[in-house]
Amino acid sequence: MIELENVAYSYGGDALLTDMSLQLAPGTFHFLTGPSGAGKTTFLKLCYGALKPTGGQVRLFGRDVTGLSRDAVAYTRRRIGVVHQDCQFLDHLPLSENVALPLTVSGQGSPDQSDNLRELMAWVGLVDKTDALPPELSGGERQRAALARALILSPDVILADEPTGNVDWEMSQRLLRLLVELNRMGKTVMIATHDLMLIRAAKAQVQARVLRIANRSLQLAGADL
Amino acid sequence: MRLIPDAIRAVLRRDAAADRVVPPSGFTVRLTVFTSAAMAFLTIFVMAFSLASGRLAQDWGEELARASTLRISTPAEQMAGQTAAALRVLEQTPGVARARALSEAEQQALLEPWFGPDLPVDSLPVPQLIEIVETDDGYDSEGLRLRLQAEVPGAVLDEHTRWRRPLVAAASRLRLLGWASILLIAAATGAMVTLAANAALAANAQVIAVLRLVGATDGYIARAFVRRYTLRTFSGAALGAALGLAAILLMPGDSEAGGFLTSLRLQGWHWLLPLTVPPLAALVAFLATQAAARRVLGALA
Ligand SMILES: Nc1ncnc2c1ncn2[C@@H]1O[C@H](COP(=O)(O)OP(=O)(O)O)[C@@H](O)[C@H]1O
Ligand SMILES: [Mg+2]
Numbered sequence: 001m002i003e004l005e006n007v008a009y010s011y012g013g014d015a016l017l018t019d020m021s022l023q024l025a026p027g028t029f030h031f032l033t034g035p036s037g038a039g040k041t042t043f044l045k046l047c048y049g050a051l052k053p054t055g056g057q058v059r060l061f062g063r064d065v066t067g068l069s070r071d072a073v074a075y076t077r078r079r080i081g082v083v084h085q086d087c088q089f090l091d092h093l094p095l096s097e098n099v100a101l102p103l104t105v106s107g108q109g110s111p112d113q114s115d116n117l118r119e120l121m122a123w124v125g126l127v128d129k130t131d132a133l134p135p136e137l138s139g140g141e142r143q144r145a146a147l148a149r150a151l152i153l154s155p156d157v158i159l160a161d162e163p164t165g166n167v168d169w170e171m172s173q174r175l176l177r178l179l180v181e182l183n184r185m186g187k188t189v190m191i192a193t194h195d196l197m198l199i200r201a202a203k204a205q206v207q208a209r210v211l212r213i214a215n216r217s218l219q220l221a222g223a224d225l
Numbered sequence: 226m227r228l229i230p231d232a233i234r235a236v237l238r239r240d241a242a243a244d245r246v247v248p249p250s251g252f253t254v255r256l257t258v259f260t261s262a263a264m265a266f267l268t269i270f271v272m273a274f275s276l277a278s279g280r281l282a283q284d285w286g287e288e289l290a291r292a293s294t295l296r297i298s299t300p301a302e303q304m305a306g307q308t309a310a311a312l313r314v315l316e317q318t319p320g321v322a323r324a325r326a327l328s329e330a331e332q333q334a335l336l337e338p339w340f341g342p343d344l345p346v347d348s349l350p351v352p353q354l355i356e357i358v359e360t361d362d363g364y365d366s367e368g369l370r371l372r373l374q375a376e377v378p379g380a381v382l383d384e385h386t387r388w389r390r391p392l393v394a395a396a397s398r399l400r401l402l403g404w405a406s407i408l409l410i411a412a413a414t415g416a417m418v419t420l421a422a423n424a425a426l427a428a429n430a431q432v433i434a435v436l437r438l439v440g441a442t443d444g445y446i447a448r449a450f451v452r453r454y455t456l457r458t459f460s461g462a463a464l465g466a467a468l469g470l471a472a473i474l475l476m477p478g479d480s481e482a483g484g485f486l487t488s489l490r491l492q493g494w495h496w497l498l499p500l501t502v503p504p505l506a507a508l509v510a511f512l513a514t515q516a517a518a519r520r521v522l523g524a525l526a
Contacts (some may be wrong), residue, residue: 010461050438070443071443071444074437074441074442074443075437075438075440078440079437084438088431088434088435088438090248090250090432090435091248091431093245093246097245101246101435102440103435104243105246105436105439105440105441105442106443149439152438
């Protein structure tokens with residue numbers, strides 16, 4: 001579903017990422033790690049079409065990203081659930097409408113979706129925050145809301161960028177459990193994180209592959225973690 | 226059959242959810258409504274003014290065309306000869322469309338109000354009248370006088386309303402200026418809406434980024450803004466046009482004495498013209514916001 005072939009990326013100056021190849025097979029669970037500034041966010045952006053590679057080829061659902069129109073990129077995003085590093089919401093709308101936003105903008109918003117929405121809110125534990133405005137939420141609540149929003153269109157792939165970046169250990173465990181559960185339901189999951197504790201904790205629950213960005217390229221980390 | 230293009234249909238279709246994704250922005254809303262109302266009000270006035278100038282130019286122009294008469298006073302035996310000579314001169318004068326000697330019956334009809342129906346015109350030394358119809362450019366008055374003096378000594382050129390000619394030219398020019406002003410007002414409305422839309426797009430950069438991230442197309446995002454500004458401009462312009470029309474209705478009606486000042490009231494089908502102002506303003510707003518939104522969105526990832 002997401003394929004990278006000898007991909008390189010640079011923001012204008014020196015290459016940030018070089019010669020990266022990866023095939024994200026359905027149902028797999030990946031961690032993407034590396035020091036801060038290594039290019040994890042950049043790598044994920046390449047994976048959901050927000051950036052186009054400056055070298056090599058990225059194929060999303062079999063289509064080369066380079067040739068995609070802006071609308072085609074928008075449609076592709078509806079098939080990939082993304083939890084962004086700095087999860088942003090529409091601050092003037094209550095949480096339930098924010099979570100349902102992907103439905104609204106893709107013209108699928110309808111009252112029959114409300115059961116689905118409630119179920120999802122219950123699953124991420126935000127039922128009592130349905131009417132809250134995003135600025136009133138804590139860091140952990142925002143992350144879970146972002147996860148719910150990423151899932152509302154039932155995508156096959158979930159990409160999460162530092163989902164546990166600014167939440168406490170308890171909450172990061174809770175988010176991890178949600179992501180592992182999604183993987184058990186058959187979804188492909190990739191989590192970018194520099195938190196090695198989180199990766200260790202995950203390894204006990206799921207068979208995860210760990211990719212590391214080092215020296216501008218992608219390596220498969222061994223069992224040393 | 227498609228009577229309304231998709232883009233306009235999208236603006237007219239109410240989509241409550243899509244309207245809500247852009248936060249309400251009270252102050253700019255009121256400014257946009259106010260400015261479009263003011264612009265529409267001005268447009269109605271300039272329109273009435275231009276139409277009045279046009280009518281004036283036309284009415285006076287028609288009178289002007291029949292403005293001159295040639296009067297030949299000469300002993301009866303020379304009358305036929307001088308009349309023929311005068312007609313010949315007039316025929317050769319550039320700027321004279323037609324010249325025609327009035328018949329006896331016509332002359333009698335002209336004199337009747339003064340002397341009664343029983344006046345025996347043929348037995349009196351009544352001067353022969355020649356009616357001159359000018360072209361739009363008119364003839365050279367001095368040149369014609371000199372030629373007549375030489376060839377038809379008994380002729381007197383009478384140009385009673387010729388002094389209006391520069392006024393007619395001015396009225397036509399005013400009409401042109403009026404329509405040019407309306408174009409300027411339309412352009413200013415477009416510029417105003419562009420500024421307002423740009424401000425709204427800039428103020429809502431985060432909203433746009435979020436929408437884009439969750440898979441909204443440029444068209445969807447643009448529509449949310451375009452719809453809002455088009456409808457605001459339309460309602461403002463409708464208000465302004467209504468006030469402008471009311472003001473014109475309150476002008477006193479056409480009266481002989483008032484002339485230009487009282488003829489600002491619209492006439493006939495011209496009353497329909499103000500109705501086109503709100504839709505045209507909305508169209509300008511639609512195009513301006515559409516262009517602004519496309520420009521801003523095209524620059525985003
Ligand atoms: N839009 C951008 N323009 C230029 N440089 C950028 C941009 N985004 C990120 N970078 C740079 O690219 C490098 C990698 O950034 P990022 O992918 O966010 O790393 P990570 O997520 O691993 O911390 C950083 O040095 C950062 O400064
Ligand atoms: Mg990052």
